[in-house]
Amino acid sequence: MTDKVDPKTRTEIMRKIRGKDTKLEKLARLNLWECGYRYRKNIQDLPGKPDLVFRKIKTVIFIDSCFWHGCPDHLRMPKSNEDYWKIKINRNKKRDEIVNQEYKKLGWRIIRIWEHDLISSFERTMSKVIKILEKRENLFHIDAYI
Numbered sequence: 001m002t003d004k005v006d007p008k009t010r011t012e013i014m015r016k017i018r019g020k021d022t023k024l025e026k027l028a029r030l031n032l033w034e035c036g037y038r039y040r041k042n043i044q045d046l047p048g049k050p051d052l053v054f055r056k057i058k059t060v061i062f063i064d065s066c067f068w069h070g071c072p073d074h075l076r077m078p079k080s081n082e083d084y085w086k087i088k089i090n091r092n093k094k095r096d097e098i099v100n101q102e103y104k105k106l107g108w109r110i111i112r113i114w115e116h117d118l119i120s121s122f123e124r125t126m127s128k129v130i131k132i133l134e135k136r137e138n139l140f141h142i143d144a145y146i
Contacts, residue, residue: 024118025051025063031126037133048099057136059109061129062099066115068092074116109136 025041029052032039039061040053050060066074070089078085096112103110111132117125 022063022065024115027122028052028061028063028113028118028126028129031122032129032133035130037130047102048095054133054136057109057133058107059111059133059136060103061111061113062096063113063115063118064096069096069114071114071116074114 029039029041032052037054040055041051042049043053046053046060048060048062051063052061054060064071067076068089070093075089077089100110100112109132111129113125113129
């Protein structure tokens, strides 16, 4: 099946897709900042360039798009150039697995959030993230000196 738009228009549409600082990322960051969490974003020297990095507690967060990361529930594979997109999405999923393994080897915690979870239940999803961060933070907290 052919594309519904011409190649030039398709190129312009694809160019507008952001790889970082998406609306959902900004909302999640704002929520965490307001809850007192401090982080760095899109750190280049860490595997996979995570969306949020909490170095002190060795935790990274990735906010994964349902399309680009192949969500099993919401991926709608394009009808045009289908072979290309299957290979591309599968390669992204494989890269995500490799990145997860790298962090596990380094002893870091990885939090992956599907975009649909933020869209459908932002508060509940962020509450889960905060609970995970709190548990990790407590591992490094010193209550008293002996």
